[in-house]
Amino acid sequence: MAPANAATLAISNLTKSYGTVRANDGISLDVAAGEVFGLLGPNGAGKTTLVKQILGLLKPDTGTITIGGVDAVADPAAARLLCSYQPQASAPVDGVSAREAVEIVGAIRGGSRRAVRERAQVLLQSLDLSDIADRTIPMSGGMARLTGFCMAAVVPGRVVVLDEPTNDVDPLRRRALWQQIRRLADDGAAVLLVTHNVLEAERCVDRLAIVAGGAVLAAGPPGLLKAQLGAPLRLECTLDAEAVIPPLPSGVTQAARTGRRLLCSVQHSDVSKAVAWAQAAQANGMLTEFSLTAASLEDVYAKWVDSQPSAA
Amino acid sequence: MSAVRGYALLLRWQLLRYRKQVVLFATIQVALGVGVIFGFSFLVPHVTPQVALYFATGAPTLTLILMGLTALPQDTAQARTSGRFDYIAALPVPRLAPMLADVTLWLLIQVPGTVLTLLIAWLRFGIALHIGVLVVPAVVLVATTSAAVGYAIAVALPPAATAQVASFVSIVLLLFSPINFPLERLPMWLQDIHRGLPVTYMADIMRGGLTGHYGVNAMLAFTIVVAWCAAGLAVSARAANRRG
Ligand SMILES: Nc1ncnc2c1ncn2[C@@H]1O[C@H](COP(=O)(O)OP(=O)(O)OP(=O)(O)O)[C@@H](O)[C@H]1O
Ligand SMILES: [Mg+2]
DSSP states (O other): OTTSSSSSEEEEEEEEEEEEEEEEEEEEEEEEOOOEEEEEOOOOOOOOHHHHHHTTSSOOOOEEEEETTTTTTTTTHHHHHHHEESSOOOOOOSSSSSHHHHHHHHHHOOOOOHHHHHHHHHHHHHTOOHHHHGGGGGHHHHHHHHHHHHHHHHOSSSSEESTTTTTTOOOOHHHHHHHHHHHHHHTTTTTEEEOSSSSHHHHSSSEEEEETTEOOOEEEEEEHHHHHHSSOEEEEEEETTTTOOOOOOOOOOEEETTTTTEEEEOOOOGGGHHHHHHHHHHHSEEEEEEEEEEEEEEHHHHHHHHTTTOOO | OOOHHHHHHHHHHHHTTTTHHHHHHHHHHHHHHHHHHHHHHHHSOOOOHHHHHEEEEHOOOHHHHIIIIIIIHHHEEEEEEEETTHHHHHHSTTTTHHHHHHHHHHHHHHHHHHHHEEEHHHHHHOOOOOOOOTTHHHHHHHHHHHHHHHHHHHHSSSSHHHHHHHHHHHHHHHHHHSSSSGGSSHHHHHHHHHHHSHHHHHHHHHHHHHHHSSOOOHHHHHHHHHHHHHHHHHHHHHOOOOOO
C-alpha cells in the first residue's frame, strides 16, 4: 500500500508535439487522492493534449505518467482501468437516454448492477436531470455535458479526469456540479479538472496549475498563488466606450484590460487613493462603474497568462 | 472485468442506440434479398437449379463481405469524427471489442434477410439446401474477416478518406470474384490469384454450410479463411492499439 500522501497521478517532464507544434513542453505535476487539481490556461495551451496522454489516447514523446504507481505510458490498458474520463468533446449519448448511457458506462467500468443503478440515480437527481433522464430524444448541449460527467462519475477511477465539465451548463446546475466534483475527491479520488471557469474553480480546487504554451507557469494552492500577487485587493472598472484611462495613482497597477473592462491591483494602504481616483474618473464620465474586492484567482490567472508572449 | 462482458455491454449499447433503426435496416435487407432472387429470374430466363444454388448461397456471402467493407468502416469513420471512437477507446474494454460488437450488430440485422432469401430461392427454384452446423462458424469467419479489413482501413486512414478507399477495395476484391459462379469460369491467371485470396473460400464455406457440398476440401477452405481472419484481426488490433 502506498503512503497516504503519495501522488496518485504523477506526471513528469511530459513533452508532446504534433508535427512542429509543441503542445506539451516539459509538464510536471502530481495529484493526490482526495484532491481536486485544477488545470487552467488559455485556448491551445495544451490541456486536452495532456489529459489524452493520461488516458492512453495519445503517446508522449518523452516523460512519464504513473497512476497509483503504474506506468500509464507502458500499460495504457491499466491506465484505462484506473482512470475515468469526461472528454472535452461531448460524450456519445445519441440514441440512448441519459440513464442508459450512465448505467452502461458504470457496468463497463465494473460496477455491480445494483450499485450502478443507485449511483446513477443519485447523480442524475443531484444535477436535476431526473425529468429528462429517460428520454431518448436528442439532449441539449448542457444536458449532454452533464450526462458526460455522470458517465465519468458513476464508477469513478482512482483518478478522475474532467476536461471542461462546466461548459454549456446553466448556473444552478453548475453549482450542483461543483459539489459533485468536490465530492468525488472527498470520496477518495484524485480529480484532475480542466476548466476556464476560473472564479468558480477557485472555490472547488485544492491546488491548480496555470499552463500556457505547453508549460506550467505557476502551480500551488489558490491562496498561495494569490499571496504571491503581492496585492490583496483589486479594482474592477467598466470604462466608458474605449476611453483613455486617466493616470493611475501610485499603489494601483493595471493588471489586465479586456475591451471595456479594466482590472487593477491595489495595496491595502492605497484603498482610499484608488477609490478617489475611480470616483473622479466616474464623475468625468470615463468609467461607468467600479468595484473594489479581494483579489481572486482570476487576477492570478491574468497576471501569468498576460505576461506570456502570445502564441503565433 | 472479463473481455466477454465488455463486448456484451458494447453490443447492448449499440442495440439501444439503434433500437429505432434496427427494424428499418432489417427490412431493407429482407427487401434486398427478395429483390435479388426475383430480379435474377428476369435477368436469366432459364435458371437451372445449379445456377440458382450459386446465386442464392452467394448472396449472403456477398452481403457479409460488403457489410465488413462498407457499412462497418463508414460507421467507424463517423465515430472517429464525432468523438465516440475516442470515448470508447478510453474505456476499459479489449481493443477489438468495439469492432466485434459492431460486427454482431450488423449480423443480427442481416439474419432475417438472409433466411428469407434462402427460403424464397428454395420455393422458387427448388434448390437443395442441407443446412449444417458448420454454417455458423462460416458466417462468423466471413463477417469477422471482412470487418477486420474494413476496420483497419477506417482506423488507419483519415475519416474523410475511409468511404472512398473502402469502396475501392470492395470493388477490386469483388469484381470477377467467384462468389455467384464457380471458380472454373474464370481465366486461368485470375483463378490463380483467387486461390491466394480468401473470397473463393469464403463463398465455399458458406455454400458448404448451406448445401453440404464443398467445392474443394472443406478443411482446406476453413483453414485458409481462418488464416486470413487471424491476419486481419492482427492488423486491426495493431491499428486499434496505435496511439497518435
Ligand atoms: N490532433 C492534433 N493535430 C495537430 N495539432 C493539434 C491536435 N490537437 C491539438 N493540436 C494543437 O495543439 C495545441 C494544444 O491543443 P489542446 O487541444 O491541447 O489545447 P487546450 O489547452 O485543450 O485548448 P482549449 O482550452 O481550447 O481546449 C494547439 O495548438 C492545437 O492546435
Ligand atoms: Mg481542450
